[in-house]
């Protein structure tokens with residue numbers, strides 16, 4: 284324990300030395316002749332822009348917005364299928380940054396990144412190099428590891444889910460991976476996908492946000508690692524700084540500024556998870572309003588007065604400012620659709636669907652492979668996609684209806700467990716573009732399903748970047 288305590292203090296000392304190098308530009312002051320007033324005004328500056336980057340399952344997207352939150356440009360990049368995950372993610376990042384129009388790139392004042400939740404990396408804490416293949420958000424870990432998590436964490440804590448970040452850390456612990464790296468003089472560290480991508484830009488490898496840290500076991504209310512986690516022999520691997528989404532962290536490195544053309548003062552801010560970024564994008568503010576992310580997976584986020592945390596059903600509560608986002612994420616979703624239909628085939632088939640007034644009666648559980656996270660946490664739940672009708676339009680509607688049924692079941696379960704009942708649902712992700720699916724979902728949910736002006740995760744991260752810039756650049760004081 285002494286060794287790990289020393290390692291923790293050494294790592295903490297190193298991070299403090301790496302404290303965010305961000306220096307607020309000094310406002311310009313001058314004395315107006317003949318009068319005692321001092322007017323403090325910001326130096327004339329270029330109108331800033333804010334960049335949000337969403338690292339989803341199938342690809343990454345970015346949005347650039349201005350102070351009025353108008354979209355100035357956007358771009359997406361599918362991940363290469365022929366590279367390691369981390370290489371595909373870094374390639375996508377540089378492609379996205381290169382795609383920002385040059386006249387906008389030099390005005391990017393801040394950025395924020397969201398990623399898939401519980402996608403976990405074991406890295407060299409000095410260089411960010413991966414020490415093992417990343418473990419994706421939906422990769423369930425062995426039962427032996429789940430048992431260890433259940434022994435150390437509170438009952439039904441989300442960190443005890445087989446797909447949790449904690450279980451992934453315990454799997455590497457059981458394999459002796461971090462211990463082996465340490466024996467070779469490497470400083471191993473645990474980060475999430477969004478943290479790692481941000482590290483490529485600011486060079487800080489021990490920083491995360493309290494949304495991504497939830498499934499590790501971090502307590503976002505107390506803002507600390509609880510003793511049951513901090514006392515573990517691997518605790519020194521955990522992120523040393525846990526910030527709120529949109530909190531200023533530090534500027535990009537000089538090398539990144541040189542490589543990308545971003546200004547050297549471009550501020551990297553605390554990120555979040557993809558479904559929470561979508562929630563931020565939707566601009567939801569009323570308790571009882573919710574955002575369903577219909578991407579490769581189905582993620583549900585409901586603004587609730589009461590927390591709901593129950594790993595049996597894959598439900599947990601994320602903090603967002605002073606509120607609680609209750610929900611969970613199912614393995615069902617667009618990835619199942621993509622197994623059978625391309626996006627263009629979906630667009631072609633949708634007008635042929637019978638629609639909400641003519642249900643198919645098909646009862647599927649659409650999964651790409653065995654294993655479900657929510658509304659039931661069962662790593663062995665089998666996909667159910669039979670019988671397949673001869674008509675693809677009927678088959679497609681059967682899948683859409685079944686995903687809608689899982690979504691409605693999740694919201695009902697949240698209400699049964701004490702969450703504020705859902706009153707309105709916004710939709711994010713690729714599935715939001717399907718009006719027939721929206722009508723089917725509305726029939727199942729029994730509440731309005733509305734399209735928000737913006738519900739894309741990248742837009743939500745851009746709003747977080749704008750927030751971080753404002754925190755680092757408070758309005759100038761005018762002293763008369």
Ligand SMILES: Nc1ncnc2c1ncn2[C@@H]1O[C@H](COP(=O)(O)OP(=O)(O)O)[C@@H](O)[C@H]1O
Pocket residue numbers: 339340341342577578579580616617618619620621626629630633711712713714715716717720
């Ligand atoms: N017209 C459509 N109707 C329903 N689903 C669609 C449609 N177009 C695309 N999708 C689905 O959207 C998903 C991609 O959404 P996206 O938000 O990019 O996912 P992710 O960010 O999880 O990779 C795909 O799995 C695809 O099947």
Ligand SMILES: O=C(CO)[C@H](O)[C@H](O)COP(=O)(O)O
Pocket residue numbers: 339340398399400401420556557558559578579580581582610611612613
């Ligand atoms: O399914 C996912 C990938 O798209 C993630 O699990 C999703 O982000 C939900 O996680 P969280 O509720 O922690 O945001």
